[in-house]
């Protein structure tokens with residue numbers, strides 16, 4: 494693997510990142526194989542931007558986010574440079590300090606909030622632990638963070654079960670924001686919410702991004718939401734990033750056969766317009782036993798002989814628009 498050099502334009506540089514989970518079997522629990530959840534992905538994320546990560550469920554989006562944040566044990570291979578620092582080289586004390594800069598917001602706000610703690614404690618606990626503000630400033634700081642997230646000071650005394658789903662997500666966002674992060678992985682943050690509430694949370698995330706210069710990795714299966722919030726988009730299939738580029742380029746000119754199929758299913762708001770939906774045959778293969786060559790070859794309508802043998806390289810087809818497919822490998 495060729496190591497990448499730090500470029501200060503990027504807050505996050507991910508290079509050939511792999512995360513395999515061992516499959517244990519037999520009487521002595523021997524490793525009999527690996528689930529290749531993330532299988533060599535490469536991308537760079539500009540400071541203050543949002544990258545959407547899309548793909549069918551089970552394609553490795555969530556594991557990618559967790560592996561970048563070092564939340565899934567050790568990586569299998571590759572580099573994760575956060576502000577030029579290899580995240581996996583940090584000691585546990587250094588990692589704890591770094592955690593304040595790299596936060597995550599989950600899909601289900603209820604299960605990620607302790608039911609026994611009042612909201613003020615949920616949001617402020619880690620602020621005190623990391624001594625981010627003095628004791629004298631703490632109360633005002635908490636009020637300001639909550640206000641930024643659309644929460645009232647009296648909410649501090651309440652418990653998570655007293656809030657609606659949208660408000661609970663605001664609490665999760667406030668908890669992350671209170672640590673003054675630079676980078677936030679948003680893992681399906683609006684999928685569990687009503688459509689009307691989704692828009693409010695998306696607008697809140699956009700507002701906070703502008704005010705606090707945040708960078709987001711926005712994981713979602715909802716392509717309309719991703720188009721709305723993202724500057725760049727990565728499309729994942731079976732642990733690989735098959736296409737990656739500016740949002741407008743990816744949505745107007747999808748190149749990879751998988752991206753074309755995935756995007757053909759986006760509903761068109763015009764009742765007279767005809768949808769040319771490409772139906773993908775079969776289901777996503779197991780990441781424990783992925784197809785040889787191009788992993789998409791078992792479902793690709795444009796599959797050629799070499800696709801079954803050769804793993805496609807990531808090619809920059811136009812400036813900043815990368816695709817991994819032999820159709821573009823001239």
Ligand code: SF4
Pocket residue numbers: 749750751787788789790791793794795796797800805817818819820
């Ligand atoms: Fe289809 Fe071949 Fe491209 Fe894979 S490499 S997406 S099988 S054309």
